[in-house]
Structures are given as C-alpha cells and as structure tokens.
Amino acid sequence: MARLRFALFGAGFWSNYQLPGWLESGQVDCVAVCDPTLEKAQALARLCDDAHSYTSADTLFAQETLDFVDLCTPVETHVPLAKMAADRGIHVVCQKPLAPSLDEAAELVAYCEQKGVMLLVNENWRWQDPLRRLKAHLNTGAIGTPFRARIDYRNSFPVFDNQPFLKTLPQFIIADMGTHILDVARYLFGEAASLDCHIQTIHQDIRGEDVATVMLRMVSGVTVIVEMSYASPREHDRFPETYVEIEGNQGFLELGPDFWIRETSRHGTQAQRVVPQHYAWANPQYDVIHTSIVTCQTHLAQALAGLVPAETTGRDNLKTLQLVYKAYESAEREQRVFL
Ligand code: 89Y
Numbered sequence: 489m490a491r492l493r494f495a496l497f498g499a500g501f502w503s504n505y506q507l508p509g510w511l512e513s514g515q516v517d518c519v520a521v522c523d524p525t526l527e528k529a530q531a532l533a534r535l536c537d538d539a540h541s542y543t544s545a546d547t548l549f550a551q552e553t554l555d556f557v558d559l560c561t562p563v564e565t566h567v568p569l570a571k572m573a574a575d576r577g578i579h580v581v582c583q584k585p586l587a588p589s590l591d592e593a594a595e596l597v598a599y600c601e602q603k604g605v606m607l608l609v610n611e612n613w614r615w616q617d618p619l620r621r622l623k624a625h626l627n628t629g630a631i632g633t634p635f636r637a638r639i640d641y642r643n644s645f646p647v648f649d650n651q652p653f654l655k656t657l658p659q660f661i662i663a664d665m666g667t668h669i670l671d672v673a674r675y676l677f678g679e680a681a682s683l684d685c686h687i688q689t690i691h692q693d694i695r696g697e698d699v700a701t702v703m704l705r706m707v708s709g710v711t712v713i714v715e716m717s718y719a720s721p722r723e724h725d726r727f728p729e730t731y732v733e734i735e736g737n738q739g740f741l742e743l744g745p746d747f748w749i750r751e752t753s754r755h756g757t758q759a760q761r762v763v764p765q766h767y768a769w770a771n772p773q774y775d776v777i778h779t780s781i782v783t784c785q786t787h788l789a790q791a792l793a794g795l796v797p798a799e800t801t802g803r804d805n806l807k808t809l810q811l812v813y814k815a816y817e818s819a820e821r822e823q824r825v826f827l
Pocket of ligand 1: 647651664665728777
C-alpha cells in the first residue's frame with residue numbers, strides 16, 4: 489500500500505495518543521501539525537521525522553501536499569477545517585462529534601460528497617478488542633435471538649483533570665461519550681426505531697449533564713438500555729471499560745469487568761478474557777481506548793487507500809449523531825422520540 493501523507497490539526501491531550509496511533513499503523517506519514525500554540529504543534533511534530541509546524545491552517549494548506557487531514561480539534565472547528573480540506577480535494581478524518589448539530593453534520597457530509605473527498609469519523613470505541621470479540625460471539629447465534637441488552641458505561645473517573653474543557657460543554661456526556669456508546673449500540677444491534685432519554689447533572693461544578701439513561705427500541709425489536717455516568721463510584725469502577733449484557737432466547741452473553749466475556753447457552757457457561765495490548769506511548773489509564781486507536785486508524789488508513797470500505801464514514805456517523813441529538817431532544821421534551 490502506498491504511504492499516505494497527512495496533517496494533524498490540534499495538539500491537545502488526545503493528539504498525544506492519536507498521532508502515535510497513526511505512526512503505529514505503519515501506513516501513513518504525518519508531514520505537518522497545526523495548533524494555535526506553536527510549541528504544542530512543534531512538540532508533536534518532533535515525533536515525526538520531518539514534519540512541519542504551523543499555527544495557521546491557511547499557511548499549512550498553501551505549503552503542504554496532503555492526502556488527508558486528521559482533525560483532532562474542538563468541535564466548532566470541524567466544519568470549517570473539513571471544508572478547507574475538501575475544497576482542495578483532500579480527504580478528511582474527523583474526531584467525534586462531527587459537528588455541533590445534526591444539520592451541520594449532514595451539510596458537511598453532503599459537501600464532502602459533492603467535492604468527491606472521503607469524510608471518515610475517527611470513531612474508535614467499536615474497535616475495542618473485547619467489543620469486537622463480543623460481537624463475534626453474538627454472531628455465532630449461540631444465545632439465540634437477542635431481545636434485550638444493557639450497555640453500561642458508569643464510573644467515577646475524574647475525566648475533567650485531563651480534559652478540563654469537558655466541564656464547560658453545555659452538552660457533555662451524550663455528546664462526548666454517547667457518540668461512542670450509542671455507536672456501539674448500533675454496531676451490535678443495528679438501527680433504532682425510537683428512544684427515550686433522561687439526563688442528570690450530579691457534579692456541581694460542570695455545565696452539562698454527567699449522567700444519561702437512554703432506552704432504545706431497535707428496528708429488530710431488541711430493547712437496549714444505555715447507561716452513562718461519570719458520577720458513579722462503584723465496586724468495579726473501571727474507566728474506560730464498557731460492560732454489556734445481552735439476553736437471548738437461548739442464552740446470555742456478557743462483557744464484564746476486567747474484559748471477561750461470559751457466554752451462557754445450553755452448553756453451560758464459557759468464560760474468556762480479552763486483554764487489550766499495551767503500547768509504550770499509551771496512557772495505562774486509557775489502555776483499552778488507546779489500543780483501539782491503532783486498530784481503528786489502521787482500518788481508516790486502508791479505507792483512505794481504497795483497500796476496504798470504511799465502517800465509520802461521515803454518512804454512517806449521521807445515524808449515530810441522530811441518536812445523540814435526538815437523545816437531548818427526548819430529555820428536553822420528556823418524551824419518546826421516533827427516528
Ligand atoms: O473524550 C472522551 C473520549 O472520547 O473517550 C473518553 C474521554 O476521553 C472522556 O470522556
């Protein structure tokens with residue numbers, strides 16, 4: 489596969505892992521880093537042999553030859569930066585959430601399609617090894633037809649220590665984590681027909697909600713309860729693990745604490761632990777996500793090279809974003825929302 493040249497926009501907390509993730513894939517070269525703070529851009533550019541540092545997107549686009557850009561910047565910059573790239577025929581990989589509203593995201597998807605460039609979302613959660621393995625178990629049919637599931641992302645990890653901006657978001661846990669967890673619901677169970685959502689703010693020093701409960705009724709008939717919280721001290725308080733329980737008409741499948749998968753069927757219960765690989769550059773507190781960054785971005789690089797269809801295109805991600813923004817609508821109106 490020919491190596492692809494890309495520029496990384498944003499040199500904040502997450503870029504410190506996203507960039508090594510790209511380098512780990514071995515398929516792409518970072519040739520430029522752009523951030524309003526030059527020293528931060530330079531620090532990341534030093535990880536890549538000859539990468540240049542910029543504080544201005546205009547200057548970067550004028551001086552670099554690129555195959556794609558990776559946008560790891562605040563959400564309000566996604567649309568303008570993505571359009572600058574698309575106008576120049578450069579593919580776009582973008583952090584979640586794609587845009588501050590569903591309408592702006594849909595408009596960007598149409599814009600990139602019209603310009604003939606790929607718009608891919610750097611949606612890594614569904615690439616976590618334990619979740620991939622869980623789905624493989626589900627697909628065997630050993631538990632029969634699933635009828636109800638619970639996706640449990642509840643912990644008390646102090647996320648605001650590493651990412652203080654999260655405290656200031658008027659919409660927090662569904663926009664930040666629902667993008668991932670509702671995407672996992674789609675990955676496992678397909679599309680939703682309706683949802684009900686209730687949100688709460690438990691931390692008193694933040695703007696948005698830090699607790700959300702979403703009940704999805706899937707087109708397939710499965711009921712999926714999605715629980716998200718950063719305000720839940722508990723016995724298995726294991727950020728950033730996602731626990732899943734799936735009830736089928738012939739068995740039960742679960743992904744529990746410490747990456748244990750248990751499958752109960754007429755053959756009894758089988759248990760297996762799926763431990764994510766640790767990379768030297770990864771933050772051990774975020775291991776399962778940082779490992780999934782490598783798998784996700786290796787897949788995106790192959791998609792950008794035209795070798796495989798991308799799983800998380802902008803157009804596909806609109807369905808996840810629809811769940812995100814409809815969840816806020818349901819919570820605000822205190823009503824079920826049909827999709
Ligand atoms: O920003 C979030 C993400 O994408 O993964 C976990 C996180 O860092 C905090 O909620």
